[in-house]
Amino acid sequence: MADQNGEGKPEKKHLGGELVIPGLALAFTLYYFTTIIDVPWSAQVSAFFVGSILSVCVIIFAVRSLLMVRRGEADLGLGGLLAPASYIPKRLTLLGLTLGYIFFIQWGGFTLTSFIFLSLSMLTLNEGRRKGFILGLAASLSLGGWLLFVVAFETRFPEGPFELAVKGLF
Numbered sequence: 001m002a003d004q005n006g007e008g009k010p011e012k013k014h015l016g017g018e019l020v021i022p023g024l025a026l027a028f029t030l031y032y033f034t035t036i037i038d039v040p041w042s043a044q045v046s047a048f049f050v051g052s053i054l055s056v057c058v059i060i061f062a063v064r065s066l067l068m069v070r071r072g073e074a075d076l077g078l079g080g081l082l083a084p085a086s087y088i089p090k091r092l093t094l095l096g097l098t099l100g101y102i103f104f105i106q107w108g109g110f111t112l113t114s115f116i117f118l119s120l121s122m123l124t125l126n127e128g129r130r131k132g133f134i135l136g137l138a139a140s141l142s143l144g145g146w147l148l149f150v151v152a153f154e155t156r157f158p159e160g161p162f163e164l165a166v167k168g169l170f
Contacts (some may be wrong), residue, residue, distance in 0.1 A: 012072070012073065012074050012075045012077075013068070013073065013074040013075075014074070014075060014076075014077035014078065014079035014081075015065045015068065015069065015074045015075070015076055015077075016075075016076040016077050016078040016079075016081065017077075017078045017079065017081025017082070018065070018081075019061075019062065019065060019076070020081060022057075022058040022061055022062065023058075023062075025054060025058055026054075026055060026058045026059075029051040029054050029055055032047065032051060033047070033048070033051055036048075090124055090125065093124050094121060094124060094125075097117055097120050097121050097124070098117075100117070101113055101114075101116075101117040104116075105157075105158050105160075106158045107158075107160065108158075108160045108161070109157070109158050109159050109160015109161060109162055109163045109164075110145070110146060110149070110150065110157035110158055110159075110160070110163065111142050111143065111145070111146040111150075111160065111162040111163060112142075112160045112161055112162045113158075113160065114138075114141070114142040114145055114146075115138050115139060115142040118137075118138035118141055118142060119134060119135055119138040122134045122137065122138060146162070146163075150163070
């Protein structure tokens with residue numbers, strides 16, 4: 001049941017915040033399309049296929065949202081993005097962790113930096129509960145990412161202490 005605004009009318013849903021990530025995804029997809037011009041055609045086809053599906057989904061979501069605004073069921077307010085205020089510190093912490101990941105990956109390497117980022121992000125979101133499970137999950141995801149991307153797909157990610165140690169063993 002919708003919240004009441006004191007006049008007996010249901011409050012409008014604020015959709016502006018829900019459109020931020022899809023809008024950024026669409027912008028990144030368009031940028032990505034411009035960067036794949038010089039790659040092999042098979043990679044271009046794959047990237048275009050995935051980007052096209054994402055673009056269609058974003059456009060459908062945007063049209064649906066704008067129709068809701070037009071019918072008066074919603075507005076483009078950012079209330080959902082900023083509320084509740086108690087989430088803002090966690091969101092800022094996650095933003096800081098993301099920026100730190102981008103900055104430190106060149107020194108820490110893919111695997112170690114991913115482990116630290118995933119551990120701290122999940123601990124932040126889970127308010128420090130179940131530390132052992134979170135550290136195990138972060139380790140599994142980081143090692144799985146290393147095995148998939150670096151070992152199996154031979155993707156060039158920044159090397160750090162973990163990658164150099166493994167390379168030294170083999």
